[in-house]
Amino acid sequence: MIFEETIFIKDCLQDRGFFVEIVADNPHKLMASDNMHVDDFIFLDKLLRTLDIGYVDDADQRTKKEKLVNLQLDLNMSPDLRMRILNYNDGVLSRFETITLKHHREWKWFRRRVHGMKIPLIQIDPMIAPLVKAMNAAGVHTTKSCDGHGERWPRVWVAGPYYSTWLNAIMTSAINAGVSLNYPWEICDDMFSLAKCSTSFEVNLVRQDILNLAKYLYKNRIRLRGIKQEVVERLTTKHGSLKFAEPDDIVALLTEALKNIIKCDSQLQAN
16 A cells, blocks of 8 residues: 555655656656656755655665665655645756757757756756756756746757757647646747746746646656657668758758657557
């Protein structure tokens, strides 16, 4: 039997950007997924201990991949605890989450890279963190982000036109799958944010959009990465390496190929 407290904490941690799953044979333990950065284990351990809700086994052992999250018994499943988890932060945020090099924007990098980047949560604003983590888990290379701090639109930047095209296809699939959104979102100049027509917004509704999109991406991450690989292989088989092709021409080919595959994919499901 899985205790309600475990489900509650799992959902709260996932909404904060920690991708953890319940251990099947132990309802008071969570397993950290391979989508977490090694520094996230120390960060998660601090969060759990600070809020007195558990701890991470061997959090500081960087070479141990499988780590268990041990939870306290009889946890108080309150809205206050949920918000303390969602807003928890420890440390100084850096302006740039990853070092973006010139070749990260090239077709060769996009073609060969299956995953995005593993970015430490401590470097990401709390509200946008689950979306950034989920994007990278779904094969989108993000470079930086900002949650707007309640005053501006949340934004996520990606590494060039191929990742913008890929992200646009993913978001189309999310809409087609029935993901509920309160506002329209768009990708413009390699930046994902609320559409310009959204002149005003409520932070709680924006947070719900972010969580709904993040849950869709994380749930379908393996299939989405598979689609990306499938499309790249089709283009490579038909057109070769595209080494000397213009970026705009590659984007057009990629857009058409993704549209045909994602539109007909029945494995992509909403939450």
